Structures are given as C-alpha cells and as structure tokens.
Amino acid sequence: MSNxxxxxxxxxxxxxxxxxxxxxxxxxxxxxxxxxxVEALAIGNSIEGLEDLGKYGVSKxxxxxxxxxxxxxxxxxxxxxxxxxxxxxxxxxxxSASALGKDLAPYVSVKIDAGLAMDCxxxxxxxxxxxxxxxxxAGKALVDLKINSAKKVYALRPNVFxxxxxxxxxxxxxxxxxxxxxxxxxxxxxxxxxxKLDVAEADIIVSGGRGMKGPEHFxxxxxxxxxxxxxxxxxxxxxxxxxxxxxxxVGQTGKTVSPNLYVALGISGAIQHxxxxxxxxxxxxxxxxxxxxxFQIADYGIVGDIFEIVPSMIEEIKKIK
Amino acid sequence: xxxxxxxxxxxxxxxxxxxxxxGKNIDANGxxxxxxxxxxxxxxxxxxxxxxxxGETVAISLGGDANKETLRKALAMGIDNAVLxxxxxxxxxxxxxxxxxxxxxxxxxxxxxxxxxxxxxxxSIVGQLTAELLGYNCISVAVSFSFDGSxxxxxxxxxxxxxxxxxxxxxxxxTQKGLNEPxxxxxxxxxxxxKKEIIEKxxxxxxxxxEVRSMKKPMGKQAGKILGSDATVVPELIRLLREExxxx
Numbered sequence: 001m002s003n004x005x006x007x008x009x010x011x012x013x014x015x016x017x018x019x020x021x022x023x024x025x026x027x028x029x030x031x032x033x034x035x036x037x038v039e040a041l042a043i044g045n046s047i048e049g050l051e052d053l054g055k056y057g058v059s060k061x062x063x064x065x066x067x068x069x070x071x072x073x074x075x076x077x078x079x080x081x082x083x084x085x086x087x088x089x090x091x092x093x094x095x096s097a098s099a100l101g102k103d104l105a106p107y108v109s110v111k112i113d114a115g116l117a118m119d120c121x122x123x124x125x126x127x128x129x130x131x132x133x134x135x136x137x138a139g140k141a142l143v144d145l146k147i148n149s150a151k152k153v154y155a156l157r158p159n160v161f162x163x164x165x166x167x168x169x170x171x172x173x174x175x176x177x178x179x180x181x182x183x184x185x186x187x188x189x190x191x192x193x194x195x196k197l198d199v200a201e202a203d204i205i206v207s208g209g210r211g212m213k214g215p216e217h218f219x220x221x222x223x224x225x226x227x228x229x230x231x232x233x234x235x236x237x238x239x240x241x242x243x244x245x246x247x248x249x250v251g252q253t254g255k256t257v258s259p260n261l262y263v264a265l266g267i268s269g270a271i272q273h274x275x276x277x278x279x280x281x282x283x284x285x286x287x288x289x290x291x292x293x294x295f296q297i298a299d300y301g302i303v304g305d306i307f308e309i310v311p312s313m314i315e316e317i318k319k320i321k
Numbered sequence: 322x323x324x325x326x327x328x329x330x331x332x333x334x335x336x337x338x339x340x341x342x343x344g345k346n347i348d349a350n351g352x353x354x355x356x357x358x359x360x361x362x363x364x365x366x367x368x369x370x371x372x373x374x375x376g377e378t379v380a381i382s383l384g385g386d387a388n389k390e391t392l393r394k395a396l397a398m399g400i401d402n403a404v405l406x407x408x409x410x411x412x413x414x415x416x417x418x419x420x421x422x423x424x425x426x427x428x429x430x431x432x433x434x435x436x437x438x439x440x441x442x443x444x445s446i447v448g449q450l451t452a453e454l455l456g457y458n459c460i461s462v463a464v465s466f467s468f469d470g471s472x473x474x475x476x477x478x479x480x481x482x483x484x485x486x487x488x489x490x491x492x493x494x495x496t497q498k499g500l501n502e503p504x505x506x507x508x509x510x511x512x513x514x515x516k517k518e519i520i521e522k523x524x525x526x527x528x529x530x531x532e533v534r535s536m537k538k539p540m541g542k543q544a545g546k547i548l549g550s551d552a553t554v555v556p557e558l559i560r561l562l563r564e565e566x567x568x569x
Contacts, residue, residue: 072484074459099479103461106414106449115415115530118444131534136442140338141347141536143442149530185458189485191476198481204568228569246464246499247478252334252440253358253498261568272334278542282566284558290547299545299566300558312552316559317569 003036006090007058008081008108010100011044014070018201019096019158021056026123026154026161027094028057033125036092040171041084043077045070054169063175068183071190074103076181082111085151097155099200105155114151121160121258121279130154138252138275158201159258197231199250204230204261205280207250208238209273211266211287211306215243220310221265227317233257233277235267251276266306269294286310322376325430326367326400327421327451328360330384330391331441338538345533346411356391359436361503362496366466367434368399369501374470377401381424383417385409389519396514397506403517404428406524413531414442418450420524425455431491437462438495448495458488461495 007027009020024040031038040053040061050061064080085093085108093108095101097119109116121142122133131144132154147153199205206225208218218232225232234244236251250257252272262280267273269285269292277283278297285298286309295301302309332338333353341348356364367378380395382388383406392403406420425433433452438445445461452459458473464483465476473490476483478497506514548554548561562569 078453099462099477102445103449103459103477106446107453107459109446110415110450110453115413116446116450117531118414118446134443135539136536137332137338137347138334138440138443139539141340142539143345143536144534146532146534147530148532185460185486185488187477187484188487190482191485192482196481201480246497249498256443261562261566270335271337275334278539282562282568283542283545284562295547296544297542300561301545301547302549302551302554302558303547304550304552308552309555312555313559316555320559320563320569 003031003034003092004088004090005031005036005038005092005094006085007038007040007094008101009040009042009050009053009061010096010098011042011047014044014046014048016042016047016049016052017096017098019098021053022158022161022163023094023096023156024053024056024058025163026156030092030094030123030130034128041081043069043080050173051170054171055166056163057167059169059171061171061173063173064178065175066178066180068180071187072100073183073186074107075184077104078107078111079182080178081108085112091151093153095153095155097157101155105153109153112151113149114153115147115149116153116155117145117147118155119157120154121157123154135256138256138272139279140275193247199231199233199248199257200255202231203259204228205233205250205257205259206230206263206265207233207235207267208265209235209267210237212238218244220306224263224310224314227314227321228261230259230261235273236270264294264298265310267294268292269297322374322432323428323430324367324370324376324378325425325428325433326360326363326378326380326395327433327435327447328364328380328382328391328395329357329436329439329441330354330382330388331357331439334358334440340536340538344535346536354387354390356394357436357439359438359440359496359498362498362500363434363436364395364398364400365501365503366494366496368504370432370468374468379404379428379430381406381421383408383412383420383524392519393514394506396517397510398504399510403519405519405521407521408524411529411533412527413529414444414447415450416527416529418447418454419527421447421451422454423525424522425451433457433493435493435495437497448493452493455491458492460486460488460492462497463494464497464499466494466500
C-alpha cells in the first residue's frame with residue numbers, strides 16, 4: 001500500500017499558524033522518504049495564505065468552510081478530519097503539537113483507530129518505517145518509538161522542525177462549503193493576553209527567577225524581552241510566589257520550550273526548570289552565584305549583579321537594533 | 322451525580338532521571354513517587370463540584386500497589402472511594418485510556434476530571450482519548466471551570482491567551498495549574514483514608530499501538546564560557562550573540 005499523508009493546517013483568526021507550516025514541510029518530506037503522497041486539510045471560515053503551503057511542498061489543500069467553524073470546536077473539527085481521512089483513505093496524519101493540536105489529535109486518533117505519537121521532536125526513517133523521538137520527564141530523557149497500528153498520527157513540537165529551503169510553488173485549494181457540524185464543544189470567545197508573545201511560540205525568551213528579588217523588578221525582564229523581540233518567562237519559584245502568571249512558567253510543571261535564545265536572569269536552575277529549557281539553542285545566564293546549576297548548561301554566563309548587567313544589556317542591544 | 326478523578330503516580334519533578342537496565346524505562350531506584358501534580362487540581366475540582374452540587378466522588382488509578390499511596394492521598398483530601406486498576410505492565414496512552422473508560426462507564430460517572438498530563442511520559446492525551454472512547458465531551462487544559470448543573474464553561478489555556486469553551490455533560494475536563502489551589506489533607510482525612518478500602522480490579526486488556534524502542538538521556542549540553550562578573554563584559558556578550566550564535 002502506498003502511503004497517503006494528510007497534514008492538518010491550523011488557523012487562528014483566519015491566519016495559518018507557523019507551526020502548521022513546519023508540519024506541512026515534515027509531511028512533504030515524509031512523502032518523499034516513504035514514496036507516498038501528501039495533502040493538507042484546513043478547517044475554518046475564511047483562511048488566508050493556504051496557497052503558500054505549496055512553498056512547503058504541499059500542492060493540494062482542502063478547505064472545509066463554514067462560518068460556524070471560524071472558532072475552534074473540538075467536536076466538529078475532530079469529526080470532520082476523521083471523516084476526511086477515512087473517505088480519502090489517508091494512513092498517516094500529521095499535526096502540530098500546539099495547544100489546538102494537542103487537544104485535537106487524540107480525538108481524531110481514536111476516531112480513525114490510530115496510534116498517536118504526541119510532541120515529536122525528531123522523525124527518522126528506517127526501512128520505510130518512521131521512528132519518532134519524543135521527550136519524556138520534561139526532557140530529562142527521550143524515547144524512540146514506533147507506531148504499530150495501520151493508521152498513524154504524529155504531532156510535532158512547534159519550533160523544532162526547521163522548514164529549510166522553500167520553493168516558489170503555489171498550492172491548489174479546494175474549498176468545500178459544508179453543513180453546520182456537531183458543535184457539542186465550542187469555543188465561544190478568545191481572551192488575548194495583552195499583546196504579549198507566548199513562551200511556547202517565541203524564538204527568544206527572557207526568564208526571571210528569585211534573583212529578581214520581587215515582582216516590582218520584572219520590568220527589567222520585560223524590557224529586555226521586548227528589546228530582543230522575545231517573550232517573558234518565569235521560574236516555578238516566582239510563579240508559586242505569585243509574582244508572575246502561570247502561563248509564563250518554564251519547566252516541568254510549566255512549559256517546555258526550545259527557543260533560539262534563552263536568557264535566564266536570577267534563575268539558579270532547579271532540575272525541573274532545566275528540564276523545560278535545556279533544548280534551547282543558546283542559553284545565556286546571569287546570576288550572582290557562580291555555583292548555580294544554570295551555568296552548567298549556559299553557553300554564555302555572567303556571574304554578577306542583575307540590576308547592573310540587565311540595564312547595560314538593554315542599552316547595548318538598543319545600539320545595534 | 323457521580324464524579325470520577327483519574328490519578329497517576331509519578332516520579333517527583335525534583336527527581337533525577339536515569340535510564341534502567343532494559344534501556345526502555347527509567348531506573349526507579351531511589352526515585353520518590355508522588356501524586357501527579359496536575360491531578361491534584363483534578364481532585365480539588367471534583368471536591369469543589371461535589372460540595373456545590375452534591376454527588377459522589379471516586380478516584381481511579383492504573384498501575385501497581387505503589388499507586389495506592391496516591392489513591393490514599395486522594396481519599397485523605399476527601400474523595401469518597403478509590404479504585405486501583407491493577408496492571409504493572411507497559412501500557413501506551415490509548416491502552417490506559419481504554420482501561421479508564423471502561424471503569425468510568427462501570428462507575429456511571431458523568432463528569433470526569435484528570436490532570437492535563439502526567440509528568441512522566443508527558444503525552445497530555447489520556448484525558449482526551451478517554452473522553453473520545455466514552456463518547457463524552459472534553460475540554461483540555463482548563464484553567465477555570467464552572468458548572469451550573471447543565472452547562473459547563475471553562476477557560477482553556479492556549480498560546481498567548483485563553484479560549485472560553487462551552488459544553489454539557491457527560492464530560493471529561495483535564496486540569497491545568499491555575500485552576501484552583503489544592504487543599505491539604507486534614508488529619509481527620511488522613512486517619513479516615515487509612516481505614517478506607519481501595520477496591521482492586523483487573524483492567525480490560527488492550528493492545529499497545531505504541532512500541533517504545535529505547536529510552537536515552539538527551540545529549541549533555543556543555544557548560545560554555547563565563548564571560549566575567551560585571552557590566553563591562555556586556556558588549557562582548559552581545560557581540561557573541563550576534564556573531565558567534567547569530568541569534569540576535
């Protein structure tokens with residue numbers, strides 16, 4: 001049987017998510033490696049930018065359209081995707097392990113009777129088989145696994161699969177107007193955190209810990225983050241102390257992140273924090289304690305006073321931006 | 322109304338993880354196991370819901386005898402009954418969900434809470450899989466929960482914000498930090514939990530779709546350079562980030 005791969009393309013407010021573009025490129029690579037074919041499926045009302053999927057190697061996109069589907073509905077989306085997979089006999093489905101993908105992929109996997117590998121950070125091909133690597137224990141270990149069911153679902157950790165070189169191709173889009181579906185579970189509204197970038201999606205994260213000495217000093221963390229165009233993160237200690245919201249927590253009971261640059265300010269590096277950020281490409285640590293465990297994984301460290309060093313960092317970066 | 326809570330027994334987040342001799346699991350020697358942190362929010366929300374609307378609560382855990390410790394903690398916090406689905410063999414998430422779904426059905430529970438993920442294998446899918454197997458509605462990663470007896474409203478954490486999600490019973494809610502402040506067990510609760518029976522059952526058998534081939538430690542990151550101890554090294558740091566790392 002030849003492999004038929006479907007990539008699910010996520011939209012929010014009618015815009016295709018970056019992590020779905022990464023998934024599209026992985027899907028098209030998979031089709032090359034497994035001598036199969038790849039298509040994409042998007043669900044929503046009006047969606048912009050679907051033709052750009054061609055650049056990522058996906059030439060055929062189906063858009064299931066209904067105005068009731070502009071917002072996410074897990075019951076509706078999962079039924080539509082499962083139906084599409086079954087009717088068109090796809091045997092592999094690829095999702096992004098975004099907030100939406102983590103919710104949606106499991107329902108679809110049950111509906112199509114597939115094994116699901118969640119939050120993959122690498123896919124390797126061995127004799128026409130896919131070996132998926134995923135972090136466990138918040139990245140303190142990794143497992144290599146194989147899905148043994150006939151149908152397979154892979155959800156990919158955002159920000160890990162670099163799409164690499166793109167082509168100029170444009171995808172052909174087939175828009176299908178559909179009937180209002182099962183809306184048993186429905187998103188009725190969205191609350192945005194005020195113009196803030198989320199740690200899970202940021203290329204650059206600046207995190208603060210106990211060494212910031214109080215919530216009133218986090219403006220330094222925020223200012224450095226905004227100067228760098230990054231997101232603000234926090235250690236568990238400062239979240240538990242109520243200095244910062246839980247949505248910013250990085251670590252085993254917060255978010256596991258792998259940005260290009262992680263700047264740790266006044267974070268000593270508890271094992272559960274390191275687990276959540278150790279896969280960052282570059283780590284900078286500023287801490288007054290030279291024995292802080294964070295220095296063992298930092299690429300660049302400064303053993304010194306945050307309140308002296310951070311303002312200077314902000315100033316130096318402003319010079320070059 | 323019957324409310325079920327699914328709980329797992331996992332290594333403490335402060336634990337160092339080493340790979341076991343089979344190369345597929347962790348070496349559990351010297352590792353402290355605790356109630357999965359996210360499940361504490363599930364227990365608390367079940368108790369709060371019962372206090373508001375009445376009903377009966379049951380905690381369900383799949384695993385070996387060691388899981389009784391976690392079930393006792395749930396009882397001590399105030400959960401009415403506890404069931405251990407006894408099976409120490411490897412089960413993937415779907416196979417765990419099949420066992421849980423079967424027991425939830427047997428219990429007749431219409432509302433189910435479970436942690437959004439177990440901090441061992443971090444799949445964050447068991448709640449959703451269980452809901453789908455049962456044909457229940459599901460809201461995952463809830464940071465708020467309100468239920469008036471007919472309609473359920475949750476806030477669900479997403480990238481850069483929250484979704485407001487609406488559904489009805491029967492439902493599975495997976496719980497995220499921020500939902501509530503789990504209570505401490507009272508001394509009375511701890512004493513009465515000791516006397517309560519934990520019902521042991523054999524879970525339904527199920528095939529594993531996921532085969533773990535190996536477990537390994539991530540590549541060790543080498544400690545880098547300590548550039549200095551004051552602001553005079555900042556220009557050098559910025560130069561390195563720009564020219565060597567090329568990240569800014």
